[in-house]
Amino acid sequence: METPLETTENQGGSLTGRRLQSLIRRSRSLGEALIRRARREALVQFARIRHERHNSRVVKAGLGLAVLVGVGLASATGQHAAAQAAEARAGESQTVVRDDWAVDTVLADMSAAKKAEEEKAAAEKAAAEAAAAEEARLAALPWTLPSDARITSYYGMRDGRLHGGTDFGDFEGEEIWSVGEGTVSYVGYEPGGYGNVVYIDHGDGIQTRYAHASKVLVKVGDKVAKGETVILAGNTGGSRGPHLHFEVLIGGKKVDSLAWLEKQGLNPG
Ligand SMILES: [Zn+2]
Incomplete structure (x- = not known):
């Protein structure tokens, strides 16, 4: 313990009371006699350090001295191996302090990742529940869409004429469904217009038409359920490509079929 200050400075550690306590704790694993003496010496140094806490250099010197006391005692009692262990442990205690900081950072990162994971899972669960609720709502409605296919043309004026459907x-060959329960009231073929077409009477003055079919799967008088496949989509009649032309008639008059579907609680998209 000739040059404790220099030795401590060379170690470059900013030694604190906490580290000193750590060192004291670790010294317990040394031999019994050595421990008691080392602790006593260290505690004396610690008391002095506490007293002079305002001077960090003194604190550093104090702990450096405490380390050397432990090493010196070990050497003095001929326990060279124990002394080496004490040195190793002193270095280790500094490493542990840095590791504690790294562990805190890793734990914080893990906590953030876990939170993000939980939020994602909660969002997915909410989305799944909303989808299930929507599915249940749609299933409970008396009406459905005639197709899941995208809408390619709307009801309204087109080239100076009324496009009377959606x-x-x-x-x-896409399967097309009856939008509601009803009875097939007409099946026919109109070369320049609807092509292969099916009319369904739903009662209460509501009728629907499904035009341009490549194939008709029902005949007049058939009772059909909501969602039952009635035609396969095609390109017959006055059609410029395979699609379903869908109409809704109320009291024999064509209405905006898309708006009507929405009014029934559906989401045609
Ligand atoms: Zn059309």
Whole structure:
């Protein structure tokens, strides 16, 4: 313990009371006699350090001295191996302090990642629940869409003429469903117009038409359920590509079929 100050400075550690306590704790694993003496010496140094806490250099010197006291005692009692262990442990205690900081950072990162994961799971659960609720709501409605295909043309004036229905999709052979329970009231073929077409009477003055079919799967008088496939989409009649032309008639008059579907609680998109 000739040059404690210099030795401590060379170690470059900013030694604190906490580290000193750590060192004291670690010294317990040394031999019994050595421990008691080392602790006593260290505690004396610690008391002095506490007294002079305002001077950090003194604190550093104090702990450096405490380390050397432990090493010196070990050497003095001929326990060279124990002394080496004490040195190793002194270095280790500094490493542990840095590791504690790193562990805190890692734990904080893990906590943030876990929170993000939980929020994502909660959002997915909420979305799944909303989708299930929407599915249940739609299932409970008396009406459905005639197709899941995208809408390609709306009801309204087109090229100076009224386009009296809503066009769905662009696939030949797509299954098209009756939008509600009813009775097939007409099946026919109109070369320049609807092509292969099916009319369904739903009662209460409500009728629907499904035009341009490549294939008709029902005949007049058939009772159909909501969602039952009635035609396969096609390109027959006055059609410029395979699609469903869907109409709704109320009291024999064509209405905006998309607006009507929405009014029934559906989301045609
Ligand atoms: Zn159309």
